[in-house]
Amino acid sequence: MARVKGGVSSRLGRMLEELQEGIEDGLVPAWIFNDPELFELEKEKIFSRSWVYLAHESEIPNPGDYVLRYVLNNPYIVVRGEDGVVRALLDMCRHRGMRVCRAELGNASHFRCPFHGWTYRNDGRLIGVPAEREAFGPGFNKAEWGLCPIPRLEVFDGMIFGNLDPEAPGLEEWLGEIRWYLELVTKRSPAGLEVLGPPQRWVVHTDWKLALETFLSDSYHTLMTHRSLIELGIAPKDAKYAMYGEQIHIPGKGHGSMVVGAPPGAKLPPFWGYPEEMLERARTSYPTREQFETARETRILLVTLFPNFSFHNPIRKPDHKYQGTVPMLTFRVWHPLGPGRIEIFSWALVEKDAPEWFKEKTRHSYLRFFGSSGTFEQDDTEIWSHVAHNAATAQGRELRLNYRMGLELEPDPNWPGPGVAYGLNFTDANMRNFHRRYLEMLLS
Amino acid sequence: MDRVQALLNCLYKEAELLDEGRYREWLTLLAEDVRYRVPVRVTKERGPEGGVSGVMGGMYHLDEDYTSLEMRVARLETGFAWAEDPPSRLRHFVTNVRIGEPRPTPKGEETEVRSNLLIFRSRWDRPDHTFLSAERRDVWRQEEGGWRLAGRTVILDSATLPTHNLAFFF
Ligand code: FES
Ligand SMILES: [Fe+2]
Numbered sequence: 078m079a080r081v082k083g084g085v086s087s088r089l090g091r092m093l094e095e096l097q098e099g100i101e102d103g104l105v106p107a108w109i110f111n112d113p114e115l116f117e118l119e120k121e122k123i124f125s126r127s128w129v130y131l132a133h134e135s136e137i138p139n140p141g142d143y144v145l146r147y148v149l150n151n152p153y154i155v156v157r158g159e160d161g162v163v164r165a166l167l168d169m170c171r172h173r174g175m176r177v178c179r180a181e182l183g184n185a186s187h188f189r190c191p192f193h194g195w196t197y198r199n200d201g202r203l204i205g206v207p208a209e210r211e212a213f214g215p216g217f218n219k220a221e222w223g224l225c226p227i228p229r230l231e232v233f234d235g236m237i238f239g240n241l242d243p244e245a246p247g248l249e250e251w252l253g254e255i256r257w258y259l260e261l262v263t264k265r266s267p268a269g270l271e272v273l274g275p276p277q278r279w280v281v282h283t284d285w286k287l288a289l290e291t292f293l294s295d296s297y298h299t300l301m302t303h304r305s306l307i308e309l310g311i312a313p314k315d316a317k318y319a320m321y322g323e324q325i326h327i328p329g330k331g332h333g334s335m336v337v338g339a340p341p342g343a344k345l346p347p348f349w350g351y352p353e354e355m356l357e358r359a360r361t362s363y364p365t366r367e368q369f370e371t372a373r374e375t376r377i378l379l380v381t382l383f384p385n386f387s388f389h390n391p392i393r394k395p396d397h398k399y400q401g402t403v404p405m406l407t408f409r410v411w412h413p414l415g416p417g418r419i420e421i422f423s424w425a426l427v428e429k430d431a432p433e434w435f436k437e438k439t440r441h442s443y444l445r446f447f448g449s450s451g452t453f454e455q456d457d458t459e460i461w462s463h464v465a466h467n468a469a470t471a472q473g474r475e476l477r478l479n480y481r482m483g484l485e486l487e488p489d490p491n492w493p494g495p496g497v498a499y500g501l502n503f504t505d506a507n508m509r510n511f512h513r514r515y516l517e518m519l520l521s
Numbered sequence: 522m523d524r525v526q527a528l529l530n531c532l533y534k535e536a537e538l539l540d541e542g543r544y545r546e547w548l549t550l551l552a553e554d555v556r557y558r559v560p561v562r563v564t565k566e567r568g569p570e571g572g573v574s575g576v577m578g579g580m581y582h583l584d585e586d587y588t589s590l591e592m593r594v595a596r597l598e599t600g601f602a603w604a605e606d607p608p609s610r611l612r613h614f615v616t617n618v619r620i621g622e623p624r625p626t627p628k629g630e631e632t633e634v635r636s637n638l639l640i641f642r643s644r645w646d647r648p649d650h651t652f653l654s655a656e657r658r659d660v661w662r663q664e665e666g667g668w669r670l671a672g673r674t675v676i677l678d679s680a681t682l683p684t685h686n687l688a689f690f691f
Binding site: 179180181182183273274275276277278279280281282301302304305306308309311395396397398420425440441444445448449450452454455456458459460462 | 559561563564565566575577578579580581582583584585588589592593595596599600601602603604605680681682683684685686687688
């Protein structure tokens with residue numbers, strides 16, 4: 078791995094060296110979760126060069142449909158043009174830089190700037206300039222003054238990603254082998270996924286890496302953080318339920334997945350408890366037989382893409398009295414706002430061809446357990462905010478945190494999927510892998 | 522006591538129960554078929570119909586029935602509900618109450634009650650706090666034993682919530 082080199086202050090350089098030295102021993106200094114200088118470097122080295130999730134195609138199904146989304150503080154109009162093509166246009170008028178999009182979502186054939194009235198088609202072309210001839214003369218070429226598209230935009234199975242770096246590798250290369258795990262969700266049905274409405278958005282005083290870690294590798298926290306749900310009989314009785322699974326990471330990429338089955342002796346339905354008809358459809362829609370067989374044994378699935386996208390797909394009951402189970406699926410962007418401060422964008426999704434009763438139940442499962450009011454997630458956000466606070470304290474920031482879980486584990490040779498898999502989900506392997514990638518990007 | 526005063530008393534009593542964390546008692550104010558919703562609010566242009574907009578029907582922060590509200594209360598009682606344990610200091614400020622005309626329904630006489638709500642929340646020993654502002658559109662029903670909340674829609678004044686979770690009731 079590259080050693081710390083120029084471009085960072087000597088203070089930050091020393092800090093990164095410390096992170097680099099500790100990571101293979103599972104030692105991570107607390108300051109990484111709340112440091113202004115590090116945050117500036119993350120903006121420049123990570124978020125300006127990574128594929129960042131913007132939207133799902135089902136949010137903008139028709140020509141003219143748009144949503145407003147962000148990469149760092151850059152606002153993008155993610156819009157489907159009349160030609161059906163999805164674009165992400167920087168929401169900044171080419172004349173003086175005003176915002177041209179006046180809403181978070183909607184349908185528009187044009188975006189007209191409220192400052193001096195320049196008007197753009199929903200494909201970004203400038204088509205109207207008030208008093209064009211008088212003001213700018215006959216030589217004015219509107220074709221040169223369209224809205225700026227995000228430097229890179231790619232779609233994977235309905236998931237729209239953008240990248241600020243024109244030189245970035247393609248999305249497919251970026252994803253690499255995590256694709257196999259993404260497809261467990263995106264290809265569960267031939268019809269694909271749809272969002273159940275716009276995202277919930279809320280602010281948490283924490284670090285994006287800490288939030289992400291919960292979805293990338295920290296199955297261990299469920300024991301204690303979510304004990305209330307175990308007491309209520311919502312989570313499986315065996316408090317170690319999230320341990321019984323594989324933890325998989327993709328070396329060099331930073332991505333990871335957790336694939337959890339049923340605790341020994343527990344009676345949980347296969348395939349997340351999806352209706353039988355959906356299981357049947359999955360049999361033919363999965364690209365490989367291994368994916369189908371893996372999906373059939375899965376009760377909880379999490380996938381995290383470097384740097385800040387996660388999804389969570391657990392088996393659930395819509396409430397504590399409900400007989401039976403209904404799974405739920407949430408997509409997440411851990412949107413960095415500043416040191417120790419994030420905004421969460423959280424969507425609920427479902428297979429387009431799921432039965433209506435199922436869509437309604439899965440929506441309720443989501444709302445009651447995850448998202449802004451979710452009874453699981455409430456306790457996560459409470460805890461994350463205290464960790465980030467401590468990480469900025471004078472003595473606390475110097476503490477080495479323990480990322481040593483599973484250091485002695487050997488990879489599972491029988492796991493059918495790609496990546497490095499461990500047969501015990503209580504390990505920090507995914508997070509250590511994340512930090513290797515994280516450092517590599519910070520230092521390059 | 523006249524109907525208006527009775528309903529005002531309901532709102533104030535409810536606020537007291539919520540501020541004091543007396544959730545089991547609060548549940549007794551709810552009708553069994555209560556529908557309790559907090560829709561996601563988004564920034565939208567002013568529509569041709571005028572007024573403010575951006576109330577999204579498709580997604581909620583809360584979409585509850587009696588069973589799920591009871592579940593949330595039961596969770597707070599487990600001793601492991603860290604989001605509200607230790608509890609926040611909450612204060613519900615209820616103002617601008619507008620009480621509609623009574624109307625008979627198969628389930629009993631119902632009245633629409635609108636109110637403005639400001640929730641102050643302070644946690645731990647921190648010097649800061651969060652505010653949430655909203656309008657509540659309630660339906661209160663006269664049942665045996667008193668008035669019950671049969672429906673509530675909370676129209677938030679925030680698109681992006683300025684608080685780390687909604688671990689309390691509106
Ligand atoms: S800034 Fe948009 S028209 Fe002038
Ligand atoms: Fe959690």
